[in-house]
Amino acid sequence: MLVSYKWLKEYVDLSDISPIELADKITKSGIEVEGVEVLNEGIKNVVIGYVVEREQHPNADKLNKCLVDVGEGDPIQIICGAPNVDKGQKVAVAKVGAVLPGNFKIKKAKLRGEESNGMICSLQELGIESKLVAKDYSEGIFVFPSDVEVGRNAMEYLQRDDAVLELGLTPNRADCLNMLGVAYEVAAVLGKEVTFPNVEYPQVQEKASDYVQVKVENKEDVPLYTAKIIKNVKIAPSPLWMQGRLMAAGIRPHNNVVDITNYILLEYGQPLHAFDYDRLGSKEIYVRRAAENEEIVTLDEAKRVLSQDNLLITNGETGIAVAGVMGGANSEVQADTTTVLLEAAYFNSGVIRKSSKVLNLRSEASARYEKGIDPNRVRAAAERAAQLLHLYAGGEVLEGEAAVDTLTAEPKAVAISLEKINKVLGTSLAVNEVTAIFTRLQFETTVENNIFTVIVPTRRNDITIEEDLTEEVARLYGYDNIPTTLPVGEAIPGALTEYQKKRRTVRKFLEGAGLYQAITYALTSEKKVQQFALDKRQPVRLSMPMSEERSLLRQSIIPQLLEVVKHNSARQNENLAVYETGVVFLANEGAEQELPEEREHVAGAITGLWSANLWQGEKKTVDFFVIKGVLEGLFEKLGVSNSISFERGELEGMHPGRTAKVLLGGEVIGFVGQVHPQIQNELDLKETYCFELNLSKLLAQKVADLHYTSIPRFPSVTRDIALVVDSGILAGDIQTIIVEAGGNLLKEVQVFDLYEGERMEEGKKSIAYSLKYFDPEQTLTDEMITKAHDKVLAAVKEKAGAVLRG
Known part of the structure; x- marks a missing residue:
C-alpha cells in the first residue's frame, strides 16, 4: 500500500x-x-509557464520555437520538440538552473541556431513513470488546466511536493x-483524532429505483448490492489534485468518473464500478454465477471464458462485468457518457478469490475483496463517490438507491483479562493503561473485575480471539517498552545442541577447504537408490511419486552429487568441489508400515584441478590423497583423528584400487576414493573422487578435552628407514606397528618413498619412513634414540617380517 x-x-x-x-x-x-x-527529491526550479507564441523552428521540422511567460518579466524563448505544444497552453517549465531527476541540470543552449532558455517538460521528465501518465499525455508535454497560476511551483500543482x-x-x-x-x-x-470526510450533496427528486432494479441469484455470494444513478454527467479530466494522488498511489488517471471510483477505492478501501447506464441494454442488474464457457470482453479488451466459479454482473441476460474483478467493455464509461450507474457491493471473499484465480486476473478491486472489506463502509463509500461525481463531473444524484440487502454485519465482542495480558507480555500494565490503548484504537471497551470486553469494529476483521487483543496492546504499548528477561530453566531455548554445533563446524571446515555446499533431492530412481550405499536395505517407495526418476527415498547422497558435477561439467565448469550434509532413508526390516530410519550423512565430490598457479607453471589435479587430506583435516578439526583409521576397501561403483574404508574406533563409518571409471564414462566425467560418512556416528563420538603443550625448547632427531617387506603388506599396517613400538619419544611417522623395481626381489617392495623423535624436557642422547629406534626395528621385523634395505 x-x-x-x-x-x-x-x-x-x-x-x-x-x-x-x-x-x-x-x-x-x-x-x-x-x-x-x-x-520531488532533487527537483527544483520547475514552474508553471504560459505559451504566448509558438512557431515552427526555422531550421528543424520537428522542433518548435516557443515564447513562454514564466511569471518573471519578459517571456523567454524555449525550443521544444513535443508534438502537442501550442499557443495558449499552461505547461511545466524547467528554468535555466533547474535540476530534474537524475541530476539533469538545465542550461542555456542553442538548438539548430536558435537560443533556448529552459525546457518545457513532460510528466516523465518530472520523474513520473510512463505507466502512470494519462494516455492523452503519454507522448509529449503535460498541459495544465487554465486556472493554474503562472510562475507557481509546478510540482505543487502535480501533488509531487509529497x-x-x-x-x-x-x-x-x-x-x-x-x-x-x-x-x-x-x-x-x-494518540490523535481522526477527521473524516464531510459527505453532503444535493439530490434530485427522481428515484434511482425507478431507473433500475437489482436481483441476486444467491444471497450468500452477494449479501449486499447497491446501485446509485447519477445523471447529466460531463466526462472530463479529473481535478489535478486527484490525478496527483492517484499517480502517487500507482494508479493511472483516465477521466473524472473512473478516477473518482479509483479515488474511493484508495480512500475507503471499497471497490466501486461505474457503468454507462445507457449502454446497459436494460433496466435490470442481475447478479448470478456464469454459465460454463460463457464469454465476456473485459475492460482490457481481452475475451474471457468463464465458468461457474465466476460471479457475473448481467443486465438480465448479457454479462456486463466479472463481479469484484473487472468490468466489461460493453458497459464502459466513455467520452459520450451522460448517465452513470454506480455499483457498490459486498461480495463473498472466497468467491472473488476463486474467480480471480480461475481467470488469472488480479486487480486492485479483487485484491481487496479477497482479503475482506468493511461491510459497514459499502454505502458510505457510494455516498462519498456520489458527492465527488456531483462536484467534479457536474452529476445530478438521484434519490436513494436500488439494492438487495441481506447483510448482517455486527461488531464482534472479544473478552480478555488484565492478568492474561500481563502474563503473556511480561508487563505490569494497569487497567487504565490498557483501556487507553483500546480507546486510541477506537474500540468500544467495558471493564468489569479486570476483564475487558472489547467491541471490535467491522473494519478490523483480523481481531477474533484473546491473542489478537494482546497483540494490539503489545504493539501500541511499544515492543521496545516490554521488559527484557532471560529464560529460566535447565536448558536455554534457542541454543544450539552440541550436535548442531559440530555440524556447523563440519560445514564451515569443508567450505573453508574449498567445497561448495549443495542441496539435492532426497528422492531418486530405482537405478540409483542403492548406488554407493553404506547400508543397503529394501528401498522406500513413495505412494504418489512425481515421476519414476523421483519415486524412491535415497540411501546415499553420492548419486545426487555426481549429477551436480555432471551438470556443471556439461557447462564447462570442470573444476568443481561440492559437499552436502543430508539425510538418507533406510527401511525398517519386516515393518513395512513404520516410517524409515533417517540417518544424517555428509558426502562430497571433487573433480578437475585442485589448485593452479599458471604463471608459475604449477597445477595440481585432484587425486586420492587430496580428498583423503580434506577428510583428515576435518577429523583433526573435530578432534577424532586418534580414533580414525583408513583401510583398503571395495565398494560397488568405486575404483577397486583407489578406495578406502573409513573406520571410527574400528567400526566402518564411510568410504573415500575414486568413482569407478565405468560410471565416470556413463556420466561423461573426468577423474572424480568422492567420500560419504555417517555424520550421526561421527559427531556422536566423544572427544577428550583439549590439552595444550608448550613449544619444545629442545631439538628433535629424525631417522629414516627403508624396509623390505612382502608386496601384500600395507604401508599403513607397518606405520601402526612403528607408532605402537616407538613409545613416548616417537612423535611423527611419515611414508616418503615406495620402490618396486628390477633391483628388488620378486614379491617384495621397499617402503621408506621418516621417524621424528624428541623429548620436550631434555636433549635426546644417541643412546636414548638408539634404544627407542631398536625397538621399532625389532617390532617391524617380528610382526611384518620387515628387514632393513641394504
Missing part, C-alpha cells in the same frame, strides 16, 4: 512529525514501512489497504 503523506494529513494532524519519523513509528507498531519516497510511504502489509491487515484505515492506525500510534 502506497500512502501519500500529504493526503494522510487531511485525516490526522501530522504537523509535528516528518514522513521519516512517522515511518519509524508505524514500523515499530507492527506494520513495516518498506521505504519512504520523496516525490512523500509516499510504502507499507508492507501482511494478509491479516487488510484494514490498512485504504487511507481511512491507515488514518485509524496512525491516529492510534500517535
Whole structure:
C-alpha cells in the first residue's frame, strides 16, 4: 500500500512529525514501512509557464520555437520538440538552473541556431513513470488546466511536493489497504483524532429505483448490492489534485468518473464500478454465477471464458462485468457518457478469490475483496463517490438507491483479562493503561473485575480471539517498552545442541577447504537408490511419486552429487568441489508400515584441478590423497583423528584400487576414493573422487578435552628407514606397528618413498619412513634414540617380517 503523506494529513494532524519519523513509528507498531519516497527529491526550479507564441523552428521540422511567460518579466524563448505544444497552453517549465531527476541540470543552449532558455517538460521528465501518465499525455508535454497560476511551483500543482510511504502489509491487515484505515492506525500510534470526510450533496427528486432494479441469484455470494444513478454527467479530466494522488498511489488517471471510483477505492478501501447506464441494454442488474464457457470482453479488451466459479454482473441476460474483478467493455464509461450507474457491493471473499484465480486476473478491486472489506463502509463509500461525481463531473444524484440487502454485519465482542495480558507480555500494565490503548484504537471497551470486553469494529476483521487483543496492546504499548528477561530453566531455548554445533563446524571446515555446499533431492530412481550405499536395505517407495526418476527415498547422497558435477561439467565448469550434509532413508526390516530410519550423512565430490598457479607453471589435479587430506583435516578439526583409521576397501561403483574404508574406533563409518571409471564414462566425467560418512556416528563420538603443550625448547632427531617387506603388506599396517613400538619419544611417522623395481626381489617392495623423535624436557642422547629406534626395528621385523634395505 502506497500512502501519500500529504493526503494522510487531511485525516490526522501530522504537523509535528516528518514522513521519516512517522515511518519509524508505524514500523515499530507492527506494520513495516518498506521505504519512504520523496516525490520531488532533487527537483527544483520547475514552474508553471504560459505559451504566448509558438512557431515552427526555422531550421528543424520537428522542433518548435516557443515564447513562454514564466511569471518573471519578459517571456523567454524555449525550443521544444513535443508534438502537442501550442499557443495558449499552461505547461511545466524547467528554468535555466533547474535540476530534474537524475541530476539533469538545465542550461542555456542553442538548438539548430536558435537560443533556448529552459525546457518545457513532460510528466516523465518530472520523474513520473510512463505507466502512470494519462494516455492523452503519454507522448509529449503535460498541459495544465487554465486556472493554474503562472510562475507557481509546478510540482505543487502535480501533488509531487509529497512523500509516499510504502507499507508492507501482511494478509491479516487488510484494514490498512485504504487511507481511512491507515488514518485509524496512525491516529492510534500517535494518540490523535481522526477527521473524516464531510459527505453532503444535493439530490434530485427522481428515484434511482425507478431507473433500475437489482436481483441476486444467491444471497450468500452477494449479501449486499447497491446501485446509485447519477445523471447529466460531463466526462472530463479529473481535478489535478486527484490525478496527483492517484499517480502517487500507482494508479493511472483516465477521466473524472473512473478516477473518482479509483479515488474511493484508495480512500475507503471499497471497490466501486461505474457503468454507462445507457449502454446497459436494460433496466435490470442481475447478479448470478456464469454459465460454463460463457464469454465476456473485459475492460482490457481481452475475451474471457468463464465458468461457474465466476460471479457475473448481467443486465438480465448479457454479462456486463466479472463481479469484484473487472468490468466489461460493453458497459464502459466513455467520452459520450451522460448517465452513470454506480455499483457498490459486498461480495463473498472466497468467491472473488476463486474467480480471480480461475481467470488469472488480479486487480486492485479483487485484491481487496479477497482479503475482506468493511461491510459497514459499502454505502458510505457510494455516498462519498456520489458527492465527488456531483462536484467534479457536474452529476445530478438521484434519490436513494436500488439494492438487495441481506447483510448482517455486527461488531464482534472479544473478552480478555488484565492478568492474561500481563502474563503473556511480561508487563505490569494497569487497567487504565490498557483501556487507553483500546480507546486510541477506537474500540468500544467495558471493564468489569479486570476483564475487558472489547467491541471490535467491522473494519478490523483480523481481531477474533484473546491473542489478537494482546497483540494490539503489545504493539501500541511499544515492543521496545516490554521488559527484557532471560529464560529460566535447565536448558536455554534457542541454543544450539552440541550436535548442531559440530555440524556447523563440519560445514564451515569443508567450505573453508574449498567445497561448495549443495542441496539435492532426497528422492531418486530405482537405478540409483542403492548406488554407493553404506547400508543397503529394501528401498522406500513413495505412494504418489512425481515421476519414476523421483519415486524412491535415497540411501546415499553420492548419486545426487555426481549429477551436480555432471551438470556443471556439461557447462564447462570442470573444476568443481561440492559437499552436502543430508539425510538418507533406510527401511525398517519386516515393518513395512513404520516410517524409515533417517540417518544424517555428509558426502562430497571433487573433480578437475585442485589448485593452479599458471604463471608459475604449477597445477595440481585432484587425486586420492587430496580428498583423503580434506577428510583428515576435518577429523583433526573435530578432534577424532586418534580414533580414525583408513583401510583398503571395495565398494560397488568405486575404483577397486583407489578406495578406502573409513573406520571410527574400528567400526566402518564411510568410504573415500575414486568413482569407478565405468560410471565416470556413463556420466561423461573426468577423474572424480568422492567420500560419504555417517555424520550421526561421527559427531556422536566423544572427544577428550583439549590439552595444550608448550613449544619444545629442545631439538628433535629424525631417522629414516627403508624396509623390505612382502608386496601384500600395507604401508599403513607397518606405520601402526612403528607408532605402537616407538613409545613416548616417537612423535611423527611419515611414508616418503615406495620402490618396486628390477633391483628388488620378486614379491617384495621397499617402503621408506621418516621417524621424528624428541623429548620436550631434555636433549635426546644417541643412546636414548638408539634404544627407542631398536625397538621399532625389532617390532617391524617380528610382526611384518620387515628387514632393513641394504
